[in-house]
Amino acid sequence: MHVDAPNGRFAEGASLLDGRMLLAIDAYGKHLLYDFGDERWLHVHLGLFGKFRSGAMPYPPMQGALRVRIWTDAAWLELRGPTACEVIDDADRRRLLARIGPDPLRAHDRPARAVERITASRAQIGTLLMDQSVIAGIGNVYRAELLFRAKLNPYRLGTSIEPAAIVALWRDSRAVMRDGVRDRRMVTTKPKDRPHRTGVARRDERHYVYHRTGRPCFICGTEIEQALLATRKVYWCPHCQP
């Protein structure tokens, strides 16, 4: 397949991959690894702004800043604005995987290490859930929503939380994130809790607290609160999550 870097930021990496075969793709938390064989892995992390687009050939007119294009005779894929886009070797890959925690979406991962880290930490659970070395894959939306579903206040200290509650949160994250993968959409509300019980959740009823500052909690009607925690906005219901 062909690989190039229109905006030049990935020119060197693209030249290492161009003309090779893509053997496999895998995800570990928020990190994506593309196996191009012979110790050449394309490591992508989308960060806040990263976006993929893809389609059938021919290639559409190019516009905006484009980090990478990958294409064959039949199809194309393009990547813009990622936090990471680099070619790494086997040793780099091992170091990367060693510094991230268990991933709820990976079938064989277990929460034991996350339970240890959290119960031993004096940091707040809202901060710990954003730490990719504790649990890999949870971001700002799922942090807020998982804590609401668990009835845990984001400011609770790790040491104050029962191991069983952390295992329950792990299991819930696995269920909610698997739904997200299946539906390609982050819906964290249960149908029975939504004001409008239509088949598909309305846009404004997909989350319990995320981006709902000042609006009434679906469960108790209390106004949702917002604050900054671990440099990101966190949302919670002060009544349901005391």
Added chain:
DNA sequence: TCTGCATGAAAAA
């Protein structure tokens, strides 16, 4: 045209 903001994280200080 300009500003601020967004599902993030690493480097610098």
Added chain:
DNA sequence: TTTTCCTGCAGAG
């Protein structure tokens, strides 16, 4: 703890 990097979009002026 602050700064930096990555991109696109909405809303203000």
